[in-house]
Amino acid sequence: MDATGAPGSTLTLAPAELPHAVEARERAGAVRWVWSDARTWYPRLLERGVRVARAWDLRLVHALLRDARGVSDDAGLRAHIEWDAAPPEAPSTETLFDLDGGAGGAASGPPEAADAAMAEYRRQIAALDAADNASALRLLATAESAGALIAVEMQTAGLPWSVAAHERMLDDVLGVRRGGGMPERIEKLAADVRSALGDPGASLDSQPRLLRSLHRAGVLVESTSRWELARHEHPVVAPLIAYKKLMRLYSANGWAWLAEWVRDGRFRPVYVPAGVVTGRWASSGGGALQIPRALRTAVRADPGWTLVTADVAQLEPRVLAAMSRDTALAEAASGRDLYAGVVETGAVASRADAKLAMLGAMYGATTGESGRLLPRLRRTFPRAMALVDDAARIGEEGGVVSTWLGRTSPAAGESWRALQGLASDAAASGIDETRARRSARDRGRFTRNFVVQGTAAEWALAWLADLRSRLATIEPVDAEHAAPASGPAFARRPHLAFFLHDEIVVHTPVEHAEVVAEAVRESAASAGRLLFGTFPIDFPLDLRIGETAEKD
DNA sequence: TCTAAGTGCGCG
DNA sequence: AAAGCGCGCACTTAGA
Numbered sequence: 071m072d073a074t075g076a077p078g079s080t081l082t083l084a085p086a087e088l089p090h091a092v093e094a095r096e097r098a099g100a101v102r103w104v105w106s107d108a109r110t111w112y113p114r115l116l117e118r119g120v121r122v123a124r125a126w127d128l129r130l131v132h133a134l135l136r137d138a139r140g141v142s143d144d145a146g147l148r149a150h151i152e153w154d155a156a157p158p159e160a161p162s163t164e165t166l167f168d169l170d171g172g173a174g175g176a177a178s179g180p181p182e183a184a185d186a187a188m189a190e191y192r193r194q195i196a197a198l199d200a201a202d203n204a205s206a207l208r209l210l211a212t213a214e215s216a217g218a219l220i221a222v223e224m225q226t227a228g229l230p231w232s233v234a235a236h237e238r239m240l241d242d243v244l245g246v247r248r249g250g251g252m253p254e255r256i257e258k259l260a261a262d263v264r265s266a267l268g269d270p271g272a273s274l275d276s277q278p279r280l281l282r283s284l285h286r287a288g289v290l291v292e293s294t295s296r297w298e299l300a301r302h303e304h305p306v307v308a309p310l311i312a313y314k315k316l317m318r319l320y321s322a323n324g325w326a327w328l329a330e331w332v333r334d335g336r337f338r339p340v341y342v343p344a345g346v347v348t349g350r351w352a353s354s355g356g357g358a359l360q361i362p363r364a365l366r367t368a369v370r371a372d373p374g375w376t377l378v379t380a381d382v383a384q385l386e387p388r389v390l391a392a393m394s395r396d397t398a399l400a401e402a403a404s405g406r407d408l409y410a411g412v413v414e415t416g417a418v419a420s421r422a423d424a425k426l427a428m429l430g431a432m433y434g435a436t437t438g439e440s441g442r443l444l445p446r447l448r449r450t451f452p453r454a455m456a457l458v459d460d461a462a463r464i465g466e467e468g469g470v471v472s473t474w475l476g477r478t479s480p481a482a483g484e485s486w487r488a489l490q491g492l493a494s495d496a497a498a499s500g501i502d503e504t505r506a507r508r509s510a511r512d513r514g515r516f517t518r519n520f521v522v523q524g525t526a527a528e529w530a531l532a533w534l535a536d537l538r539s540r541l542a543t544i545e546p547v548d549a550e551h552a553a554p555a556s557g558p559a560f561a562r563r564p565h566l567a568f569f570l571h572d573e574i575v576v577h578t579p580v581e582h583a584e585v586v587a588e589a590v591r592e593s594a595a596s597a598g599r600l601l602f603g604t605f606p607i608d609f610p611l612d613l614r615i616g617e618t619a620e621k622d
Numbered sequence: 623t624c625t626a627a628g629t630g631c632g633c634g
Numbered sequence: 635a636a637a638g639c640g641c642g643c644a645c646t647t648a649g650a
Contacts, residue, residue: 275631276646293635296632318631321644345638350634357643360632385634430638438637519639523634571634571640627648634639 081166081186086308088164089118095166102126105178106193108218115228119558121151123542126188127154127215127404130344134211135194139470139478140202145193154191203476209600210475210528215343216535218565221341221351223538227560228336229369230377230553230577231547234370236328243364244324256320259313266306274313322357323365334555335372341569348524349477349531350571359570369568371577371620372553378564378611379621380584381573382530384596387454388609389526393474396453400607415557417450418443421481431458432522434515435587458518465517466510473524474601479517486513519620525601529609530572532597536575542591547579568619583615 083091092115095101102124105111115122119555122445134155135141143149165184178184194211199209233244252260267287273279280294289304299307331337339355345352353359371377382388387408391399404409412424422437427447430440431454448455461471468482468490486509492498493506545561553561556577564578564586578586594609614621 278647291635293629295635298635318644322632344627350640352641354642357632359634360642362632381634433638433640435638440635453638515639523640526634573634623650625648625650627646629646630644632643634640 083113083166083432085164087360088166089120091166092451096120096122101125101313104187106183107216108222112219112222116223116557116559119560121223121538121542122219124212125215125219125294126191126211127218128194129347130185130214130218131194131211132190133162133271133344134214134477135201135207137478137480138201138476139472140196141207142200142475143197144200145196147190147193147197148537150190150193158588168197170559171537189399195503201476206475213475213528213531213535214349216538217343217351217531218533220569221343223560224566225338225340227556227567227577228334228338229575230335230372230375230555231332231337232335232370233332235329235370236332237281237325239365239367239562240319240324244320246365246506247325253316253320256313256316259292262309263306263313266304266309274310275317279382296552296574298426299347313536319362319364322360322361327356336555346527347480348520349473349527351527362591365620366620367618369575371617372555373549374579374580375553375577376583376615376617377619378576378578378583378590378613378615379568379573379619380587380590380594381621382533382609383610383612384428385529385572385609386432386522386526388607389474390432390454390457390522392605392607393521393599394454394457394607396507397456397606399451399454400605402451404606404608406610412447412450415450417446431455432519434458434462434518436511457523460519462514462518465520467516468513469517471517471521473521473528475525475528477528479520479524484511494510502543526572529597530569532600533594534569534595535564536593536600537576537590540593541576541586544582544585544589547581550580553577587613 081091081583094105100123103122105128107127107129108125112122129402132147132150136148136154140356163179167176178187198204198208198211240253245258246251247253251257260274263274264270267283268525269283269286272283277294281291284291284294284306284475287304287306289302289306291302296311299311308440332341339356339358341355341358342352343356351359370376382404383406387399390396391403401523402408402415405411409421409424409428412418412428413421418424418427423443426440427443429435430444431447435441435444442602464471465479468487470479470481472478489502489506489509493503541564544564549562556565564576566574568575574590576590590613591611594611598607598609612621
């Protein structure tokens with residue numbers, strides 16, 4: 071797995087020659103490509119049908135090591151801020167290196183960029199070798215790099231999306247469009263709202279004006295949000311909530327979204343690995359991580375293909391049990407439903423309470439029902455609760471916390487420190503003290519959640535990476551059964567098509583569906599072992615095989 | 623006419 | 635206006 075090595079021979083290529091050269095080395099044996107970032111290099115390879123097995127993503131690893139506690143900076147890693155910047159334009163010439171003994175390859179831009187990439191790689195390896203938690207960080211670096219490959223692969227292959235099913239759903243829910251106007255059900259609801267308000271000219275899409283209209287009609291809300299409206303008894307409430315719901319579907323995932331984001335029967339979102347501070351992925355464009363569940367009916371496998379959809383039940387509390395070595399919580403988590411297990415301990419009375427309390431523990435609830443249940447959880451699961459409580463305390467004091475594999479939270483910012491300093495001054499006003507206290511608590515809730523959310527993201531990354539290599543061993547199907555819209559690198563093989571924090575969708579030829587399902591389960595078990603060794607914690611999946619990706 | 627900030631809601 | 639985390643996007647208004 072290690073990617074150490076020094077550059078040996080180099081080979082300068084025109085861009086058109088790169089895919090062939092990379093493919094030749096992939097065929098020759100185990101290679102790990104070292105490159106600035108997958109987004110710059112990998113799409114061009116995939117378009118030509120060239121998939122790479124392993125990579126080292128200098129930008130992602132730089133960001134990781136830059137902030138990681140336990141990494142000393144003897145090699146000067148942190149001074150090289152150019153690795154924090156956005157990727158540059160694609161270069162006009164490219165260089166391949168041999169790493170030591172042919173164990174790896176490196177692709178880079180013009181010679182000076184290639185030298186810079188190799189120097190950064192050496193700094194990273196040196197920093198890793200000297201790190202306190204070297205083996206965990208090395209694991210995270212390779213997992214991140216694999217994730218970067220997967221993100222590009224999923225964008226290239228796309229999620230199979232039926233325009234017809236999507237439009238049918240829009241027609242059913244929103245009604246048909248007439249002329250240049252809104253769909254008929256939205257028009258109807260808007261008319262109902264205006265009539266209930268007794269205000270024929272009421273503006274429904276401007277929050278301040280709608281608020282005033284509501285006040286004039288005697289609905290004394292402070293906001294126009296659904297949850298507050300729902301508390302009032304007034305004829306305008308039902309149609310307004312319905313209007314907002316439909317309008318949301320229309321503007322976020324209506325016909326315009328379809329036209330912009332679905333091509334050739336594929337939704338191709340841009341994934342941003344580690345785009346969230348905690349290490350979770352973000353997305354850019356298309357709202358890939360916010361697709362309404364009701365729209366899953368539009369996710370449709372190609373003819374002769376099917377979808378394997380799987381999500382982990384209660385990933386975050388399971389991860390918390392394992393990282394805190396809380397055997398009582400792990401025991402409650404064994405089997406399918408962690409919350410049912412918590413009820414069985416007697417700590418809380420119902421499944422709903424168990425969920426409320428557990429989420430409150432991980433998010434830092436202090437008041438309300440959730441806050442009131444926490445002491446009971448603390449008695450039953452002292453180790454798990456101590457882990458999140460410690461993380462919160464450290465955050466409140468201005469410190470940093472780390473995930474299981476060593477991703478470290480950002481240091482407290484200048485303004486945060488200034489506010490705390492101000493409040494500790496003897497002459498501080500009560501207002502300053504209150505503000506400082508509140509921002510300390512805010513930060514504590516952030517670090518509390520960081521350790522759990524971030525470690526869950528690491529587990530998911532390990533799951534994805536392991537699954538990817540298992541899928542790569544499955545025999546391709548005949549060309550006549552291919553799914554050409556997935557592109558030459560994926561048309562004949564099962565491949566990941568979607569990922570959302572704790573859920574994956576694999577698009578696969580029907581004949582391989584069972585093998586894929588087994589690979590999905592095995593990779594989940596494997597991810598658990600990779601992170602937590604022999605600690606007894608289950609990661610049970612809800613797994614479905616079917617034409618659509620709908621969930622129950 | 624452009625940008626920044628506020629609001630509300632979709633996802634985990 | 636979420637008692638409690640993390641996001642992205644559409645739409646609006648305020649301000650330069």
